[in-house]
Amino acid sequence: MGTATLQLTRPNTIESSERLLQQIVADSSQRLDLRIPHALKGDDLGGLASTLQVIATWARRNPHGRLHTYVPSIHDQSSLENLLEHDHGLFSVLMAPVVVDRSGNDITYAARRDAIRRLDRIADFSGAKRGSExxxxxxxxxxxxxxxxxxxxxxxxxxxxxxxxxxxxxxxxxxxxxxxxxxxxxxxxxxxxxxxxxxxxxxxxxxxxxxxxxxxxxxxxxxxxxxxxxxxxxxxxxxxxxxxxxxxxxxxxxxxxxxxxxxxxxxxxxxxxxxxxxxxxxxxxxxxxxxxxxxxxxxxxxxxxxxxxxxxxxxxxxxxxxxxxxxxxxxxxxxxxxxxxxxxxxxxxxxxxxxxxxxxxxxxxxxxxxxxxxxxxxxxxxxxxxxxxxxxxxxxxxxxx
Incomplete structure (x- = not known):
């Protein structure tokens, strides 16, 4: 089975989400990995939420897919925490079958552990930061x-x-x-x-x-x-x-x-x-x-x-x-x-x-x-x-x- 990689980039709009979804469906005959940036913001009303739904569709259709991150290594704790501070990063890690760092090393356990820690921080808003969202x-x-x-x-x-x-x-x-x-x-x-x-x-x-x-x-x-x-x-x-x-x-x-x-x-x-x-x-x-x-x-x-x-x-x-x-x-x-x-x-x-x-x-x-x-x-x-x-x-x- 071949492997392809879907890259999340801006703009994040409803229209771009539908295009990404078409790529996910088109690549159904091979394993499709997903690569996400550290930072990702919505460029349209409802755009980022639509991107999250596309990520969920990727994870559901690719049970053996790998989530590629730009985290340098499992030892770079600050980089992983920074990714998880972004909604798309947290959601992707929670949904992905496997999470890998920039070199392709498996960091699934550490990523999910830290994702759960962030869920704990925002569970009652005690760790939430004031901002636009x-x-x-x-x-x-x-x-x-x-x-x-x-x-x-x-x-x-x-x-x-x-x-x-x-x-x-x-x-x-x-x-x-x-x-x-x-x-x-x-x-x-x-x-x-x-x-x-x-x-x-x-x-x-x-x-x-x-x-x-x-x-x-x-x-x-x-x-x-x-x-x-x-x-x-x-x-x-x-x-x-x-x-x-x-x-x-x-x-x-x-x-x-x-x-x-x-x-x-x-x-x-x-x-x-x-x-x-x-x-x-x-x-x-x-x-x-x-x-x-x-x-x-x-x-x-x-x-x-x-x-x-x-x-x-x-x-x-x-x-x-x-x-x-x-x-x-x-x-x-x-x-x-x-x-x-x-x-x-x-x-x-x-x-x-x-x-x-x-x-x-x-x-x-x-x-x-x-x-x-x-x-x-x-x-x-x-x-x-x-x-x-x-x-x-x-x-x-x-x-x-």
């Missing part, structure tokens, strides 16, 4: 699968429980305190803590219930990583428009007339756009997979079948759980994002769904196919690992005015 991760295939910020401590041999919506509000406040959204934007963000906490709870509850196992709900996935990532976005409209010039729906969202209405804060420069970007990522079977399994359509379903199953999961009270009083939570997410005048992108399986909740507010009886933007071309998207939900929440709007 913050992350909390659960690595289900390790002993650090229940970070304190997301789970109540386990008692005895029992597993901990995902924190409730009230406790999840602390997570939102911590994110707001760590990421640089600006003082006035932070004030408005904190006014919206409760609805944002509800969204996070719904999405993280979905990952807890459905993303840790195969579609049978019994066989644990290894590796399995679930994370929530928050990033402050604060730039002029012209700069942001250039960053999203290849994403027409997001471009229109940024320029939407509602941003120029009296809802917009007079104390903020009118050309500025400020958002909290939140991504929830898992490496599970995908949002539609459990629904397809329930419908006994999991064996090579067509793209229309996959889209139909995904839309089922977006509707209220459609569930793969035995508890029929609850759905998969995405109905509530859409309703809350309408209140917050948000934007969302969902990437799972072969499907990408996008929605502007200003131009297209949610209603419970809506026709999903008419409300979401999606590309129905059969070859438009390659099959990607897990599920990624990225949301933009304005932090210079007054809610309910």
């Amino acid at each position: 913050a992350l909390i991760a659960a690595a289900d295939h390790t002993s650090r699968h229940e970070p304190e910020a997301l789970y109540t401590p386990a008692r005895g041999s029992a597993n901990g429980k995902l924190r409730n919506e009230g406790a999840m509000a602390r997570l939102v406040r911590e994110f707001g305190g760590l990421v640089q959204v600006g003082p006035r934007s932070k004030e408005l963000l904190f006014q919206n803590v409760d609805p944002i906490a509800q969204i996070l709870h719904e999405l993280l509850d979905n990952t807890h219930r459905y993303a840790r196992f195969h579609t049978d709900g019994l066989t644990a996935l290894n590796p399995s990583v679930r994370l929530v990532k928050a990033e402050a976005v604060g730039q002029s409209l012209d700069v942001l428009a250039r960053r999203v010039r290849n994403q027409p729906l997001l471009y229109n969202y940024l320029r939407h007339e509602s941003h120029e209405s009296p809802l917009y804060q007079e104390s903020v420069v009118r050309d500025m756009r400020r958002f909290l970007e939140i991504s929830v990522l898992d490496t599970g079977p995908g949002i539609a997979a459990r629904r397809l399994d329930e419908l006994q359509q999991s064996d090579k379903p067509s793209l229309p079948m996959e889209i139909s199953a995904l839309f089922d999961c977006l509707r209220k009270h459609v569930t793969t759980s035995s508890n029929t009083s609850r759905g998969l939570g995405l109905d509530h997410v859409q309703s809350t994002l309408t209140t917050l005048r948000g934007f969302i992108r969902i990437r799972t399986g072969r499907v990408e769904l996008i929605r502007d909740f200003i131009a297209s507010p949610y209603s419970p009886l809506e026709d999903q196919a008419l409300k979401w933007d999606l590309d129905l071309a059969e070859q438009s998207r390659q099959d990607i690992c897990g599920s990624l939900v990225t949301m933009l929440i304005p932090t210079n709007f007054r809610r309910g005015t």
Whole structure:
């Protein structure tokens, strides 16, 4: 079997992520290694989170693949720690079958040991650094699968429980305190803590219930990583428009007339756009997979079948759980994002769904196919690992005015 190497470089955009994914699928006949730089930042709204999902897909498709780093050697502790301070470095090490240094020497044990140490430092934000972004991760295939910020401590041999919506509000406040959204934007963000906490709870509850196992709900996935990532976005409209010039729906969202209405804060420069970007990522079977399994359509379903199953999961009270009083939570997410005048992108399986909740507010009886933007071309998207939900929440709007 031959070997090829995929190199992660900038720009890190949604578009570049899809190109990398095509390379992963194209090289399926040989072992594909991955080479990552020490530093990697998103060049697009949602770009870095999309790159993380591509890394997960590489790891899942290449169980014998090697993660190539620029760490000089196993003895260069500072270089390895520096790599793991970056989200892509931490995530790659947690997902990769084998990690090697610059000379090709196996440093898997040391890399994973230090990755777990970083998980410990950020588990309750005590070791988090203030900056433009913050992350909390659960690595289900390790002993650090229940970070304190997301789970109540386990008692005895029992597993901990995902924190409730009230406790999840602390997570939102911590994110707001760590990421640089600006003082006035932070004030408005904190006014919206409760609805944002509800969204996070719904999405993280979905990952807890459905993303840790195969579609049978019994066989644990290894590796399995679930994370929530928050990033402050604060730039002029012209700069942001250039960053999203290849994403027409997001471009229109940024320029939407509602941003120029009296809802917009007079104390903020009118050309500025400020958002909290939140991504929830898992490496599970995908949002539609459990629904397809329930419908006994999991064996090579067509793209229309996959889209139909995904839309089922977006509707209220459609569930793969035995508890029929609850759905998969995405109905509530859409309703809350309408209140917050948000934007969302969902990437799972072969499907990408996008929605502007200003131009297209949610209603419970809506026709999903008419409300979401999606590309129905059969070859438009390659099959990607897990599920990624990225949301933009304005932090210079007054809610309910």
